[in-house]
Amino acid sequence: MGLLTIISDVMLENEESEEEEKHYSISSLKRRDKKCFTCRHCGKDFIHKESLEIHMRIHTGEKPFTCDQCGKSFAIKSSFKYHMMIHTGEKPFTCDQCGKSFTQKSHFNDHMRIHTGEKPFTCDQCGKMFFRASDLKRHMLVHTQEKPHSCSLCGKSFSHLQNLQVHQKMHTGEKAFVCFECGKPFITASTLKEHQRIHTGEKPYKCSHCEKRFSQLGYLKTHERIHTGEKPYKCSHCDKRFSQSGSLKTHERIHTGEKPYKCSHCDKRFSHSQNLKTHKRIHTGEKPYKCSHCDKRLIQSQHLKTHERIHTGEKPYKCSHCDKRFIQSQHLKTHESSHTGEKPYKCSHCDKRFSQSGSLKTHERIHTGEKPYHCTACGKSFSQSSSLHRHTKNNHSK
Known part of the structure; x- marks a missing residue:
């Protein structure tokens, strides 16, 4: 039956016009491969002719499906369908654990793994596990060190094109995503979404070891290391290990002597941005932390906490x-x-x-x-x- 199908496809292919042959080529009978339709631009193979036709839109730029609400166009009908849900507000897939809804089933399935803790995608290099295949793919670049996308303005390289595009907005100053609550602008939609949780109080990420919840997945991952004791970031100068990459970066400045943060009021320099921020209050006189028991104001939140123990006796x-x-x-x-x-x-x-x-x-x-x-x-x-x-x-x- 497979041979008859291939012969039939060959006969149909011979009847195609010369113009169509520019785009499609069929595998020979000797290959007996199911992937019969090959893209002439990139060599990718497809089982169905329709799949190749959709793929060709990547090369031609054709986007036949246009939204009548905002004018945005799409190459694939399913993408157009999901986009329309933004306008209609339709989110047919709802989590029974936290009530969060999604437009796509794949996004819903990814979300459910946060509650179940399932991480089905494992790195064969270091054994690290991930919720999504895309996260594993991104992680693999850590091992290969491949960074094919370079910024034309500063030369910084990135493993993903999307990261380069976000980085370039730092040079242009473009912040297209604005919070409707406070007016603060952001470079990416994801950072805006995370920011808006400050206003809504939403904390969708729950610790699997305790009842604590977090507004960002990164905060949850960092917190859970308190329970697991995991410290994946090791100093390249000594044997000290850290649960956060930022803590490692700050620590390594002890070895290098690097102090990148300079006070604009004096020549003092700091290894940590928060230390600079606190130091500047000496010059400005700012004391943002007020004691709830007396009128004393403090420069640092930790100083306030310590001071209030005088009142509480703790x-x-x-x-x-x-x-x-x-x-x-x-x-x-x-x-x-x-x-x-x-x-x-x-x-x-x-x-x-x-x-x-x-x-x-x-x-x-x-x-x-x-x-x-x-x-x-x-x-x-x-x-x-x-x-x-x-x-x-x-x-x-x-």
Whole structure:
């Protein structure tokens, strides 16, 4: 029966016009291959002539299906059908776990794996598992190191064309996706979608180990490493490992000495953008964190948290050698050194050692002559903040 089909196809092919032969070529009888129709542009084979005709639209650019609502055109009828659901709002596939709805069954199936934890696609190089085949395909480029798409403006290379297109918008400044709640613009639709969850409060990603939920899949993955203990990112300079790539990047700057973030008010530089942001508040005087018990305002959220323990009496840090408790972890660390006698901080100018980094920093000013604390009334400088405070109280207080 297969042979008769092939012979029949050959007879039909001979009857095709010369123009059509430019696009289609049939495999020989000797191949006895089911894929009979071959694209003359890229060599891809197809079982059905109709499939080749649809494929040819990639090369010709033909998009015969046009939306009468917005004018967008499509090469494939099914893509056009799914697009129309955007206008109609139709989402026929609904998750019975969280109520989220989808226009396509494939997207629904992908989503359900978040709840079931199923990861059917496994990397044969490292064993890492993925929810979707597309995620595995993208991951494989990590092993091949292949980055065929390069930016013409800065030379940066990317493994995916889509990533290059997003990157190029950074150069053009194009932010076509705008939040209707607050007006904030975004480069991609996906980042806008993630941002909008701030307004809606939606947290579709639930931890499989506890009840915690997250607005982004990346946050969930990072959180779950607390439960699993997984630290996939290893420092190339030492044996330290991290659960987040960003933490590794920041850590490696300790080895390289890189401080890419410079203060616009002074020459101080930082290895972490958040440290720069916090430092700038010294210049601007901004104190965004207000105590709920008094009127005191703080520069950092952690400082607020620590300060509020004065009001609540909370002392979460307990000494492992005695029953003494502390408000701050640093105070505990300093106290425990009195039990152990440990002095890990050594002066780079002499042999003196200290149990606290702050004490070392203050001591080294004796060698450097640095006096960073200035009196605003008379201009006198001091190496310690306590000395400045004492001077102001004795000489300038009314």
